[in-house]
Amino acid sequence: MFSLTPVVRVILILNVLVFFVTNDAIIGQFGLHSFLSDRFNPIQLLTHMFLHGGFGHIFSNMIGLIVFGPMLEQFWGSRRFTFFYLFCGIGAALLFSGVNYWEMKDVVDAVQNYRLEPGYDAFSAFIDQHASSYYDQLVPFMEKFKSYPNDPKTVQDSLTIVNQIVGSQVNEPMVGASGAIFGVIMAFGLLFPNTQLFLLFPPIPIKAKYLVIFYGAYELYSGVYRAQTDNVAHFAHIGGMLFAFILVKYWNSQRKTFY
Template sequence: MFALTPVVRALLVINVLVFFVTNENIIQQFGLHSFLSDEFNPIQLLTHMFLHGGLSHIFSNMIGLAVFGPMLERYWGPKRFTFFYFFCGFGAALLFSGVNYFEIRDVYEAVRDYRANPTPDAFLAFIDNQAPSLYDRIITLVEQFQRNPGDPTTQEYTLKLVNRIYADQVNEPMVGASGAIFGVIMGFGLLFPNTELFLLFLPIPIKAKYLVIFYGAYEVYSGVYRAQADNVAHFAHIGGMLFAFILIKYWGSQRKTFY
């Protein structure tokens, strides 16, 4: 079905094999954690690219690699394609981690402010800003706290809940090859912009350059407006595309190659 090239085939095999041996402990140890987490390890900048959170996650990534990767590998050769793939993956991880750092720091500051002033209004404001999806589940606690704001037991419980919300966010790992794959898609769009593609959900041909523009615009929109409900690392996708663009433009500006 796909005319796979050596590096693309190797990446597919490694990702699939790792997927079948992955468990929660492996994800926690080798998924990419926040720089603010005690569980962060620099090796996670590499290892997270070979972990996936589910069948649909790995399927979509590997389809993207199989469709767009071979032409880039034939164009550049195995060494340059391999460098490009991991460069985009690292770039995606760095941008995601940078954005995540500021987001988690904001949560930490909100936690610190609540610890200093554990009132019902402050608790409600924290939940509204940092964990709105929890509101329906803790409405009874909110009402109880509002009726009796001086109750030390209720205050202590809300403090533990706020701390747990922070811990859950700072220790939530990011996994997947999506950043590298979006870099591959960007590379394909830049090098073969007028190649016509047929998408499963759109039975008409679309040029690669328009597909890249659509993906890029969607990811920027989703990242800026914090589409957290879909559990997708949009800034990792943006990072992969951005670093692909930078590297290809840099290579294009060089008269000599070293690969």
């Protein structure tokens, strides 16, 4: 069975306890919201790491923690491992939020422009450019809007729809320890690159360094080319790995000061 080190055990227990008391209200308050959202609170950069959206979500993250975390804690010590874990988790949140801000800023600006000059052509352009995944379900409304472009109620309904679309995107919270866990996986691959790991799917052995390369490449591809319906925070995963890489390389360069 897994041999848990002190900090790994505490992180595991905290995540499991929080999972059993988590509800929509807690996720709404402590999940990480967009910088563009009125619901954003800086404390969410930390608290989102201890919230999960379902059993599969927390199970996969905690398996990663208890498989790779103990060896790192033994190597670094508990204080350094704690700092590393939080550093990667918060760093992942910052990168995710930065990308989210860049992606959503144009959408928010488009909504503000539409509020100033609502109309069928502007509504159709907004859907095409910023909410194409909603197109099919909006076809009946758009046909009605096209037939009655000056009807006050229809115009008001279009404003409501635009506000709901941007609200659902900006106010959707991100939760999970995945950023920190991917940081742990990256550090493991950097420090113990030739350690042989045995995958479950597919059931083959692989060196840690190749597993890290695969994870990094997959998350980068998914983050750039992901579909609108993908609900995975790929850039949080990339952020965790990036911040882990930076910190491990820095610590290695300063090795003479703490070894």
